[in-house]
Amino acid sequence: MQFSIIEKSGFGIAVAVLALLTCHLIGEALVTEERLANPSYLVATDSSSESQETDRAKGEDNNTLALLDSVEPERGQKLFKKCKACHSVQKGGKNGIGPNLWDIVGRKKAGVSAYQYSDVLKDMGGDWSFSDLDLFLADPKAFAKGTKMSFRGVRKTDDRAALIIYLRTLSDAPKTLP
Ligand code: HEC
Incomplete structure (x- = not known):
């Protein structure tokens, strides 16, 4: 051949x-x-700092939103302990160091008229969408340079998702998930 x-x-x-x-x-x-x-092996990597960095990067890609329907508001309520020193959550609750957070999801940014916001928040405009809340909570100072909120942020994506799902319950008419 x-x-x-x-x-x-x-x-x-x-x-x-x-x-x-x-x-x-x-x-x-x-x-x-x-x-x-x-x-x-998978569990071990989960708590490493490397994975927390990835979580933060994911937050910037808005992957927190994908977790919203799988996290429990009760978990967010526990995490909210970090916020309680400065924020009340009851309807008509008093402003503290930070503004009252009743109905915060979908609320106008810097929307509590009796509260003295920083200029950056006052000038930001728009409502607190799920994704803006995610970005703000991940790194308040990066999202709103010059904010009065002295809080370093919530690093883990699923923690932020739980917090946001809890904040969403603080309303007479909780907003539809994105
Ligand atoms: C040390 C006090 C402090 C802590 C802790 C804190 N905040 Fe704040 N927060 C503030 C202040 C002060 C402002 C107003 C910021 C500004 O005007 O720049 C604010 C603003 C906000 C806003 C915007 C409110 C609006 O009406 O536009 C949200 C949402 C918020 N905080 C959520 C949280 C959550 C959730 C936590 C916990 C994970 C938290 N904060 C922890 C002090 C705090």
Whole structure:
């Protein structure tokens, strides 16, 4: 049998591709097995600072919003302990160091007329959407440079989601999830 150069090199390429594919598949299989055999590996990375950094990056991509329907408001209520020193949540509640937060989701930014907001918040305009709340809570000073809220932010995406879901309950008519 006579093969032309083209046929020969075509065959060569096919063999190379097959070999690559096989290696890839074996590699995949090995990696999957390793993960299954050692599930604690996943849990361990979860609390590392590296994953917290990723969480923060995700918040900037608005991935918190995807978690909103899977987090419990009760968890957010517990997390709200961090905020209680400065914020009341009851309808008609008094302003503290920070403004009252009743009906905050969807409320006008800097919307409590009796409260003295910083200029940056006063000038921001618009309502507190789910995503703006997420960005503000992740890093208040980055979202509103010059804000009076001296709070360093909530790093973890799922913590912010829980907080926002709790804040959403503080209303006579909780806003529809995005
Ligand atoms: C040390 C006090 C303090 C803590 C703790 C704090 N805040 Fe604030 N917060 C403020 C102040 C002060 C403002 C007003 C900011 C401004 O005018 O720039 C504010 C503003 C806000 C606003 C905007 C309100 C509006 O009417 O526009 C929201 C929302 C908010 N805080 C949520 C929270 C949440 C949720 C937490 C806890 C995770 C928290 N804050 C923790 C002091 C605090």
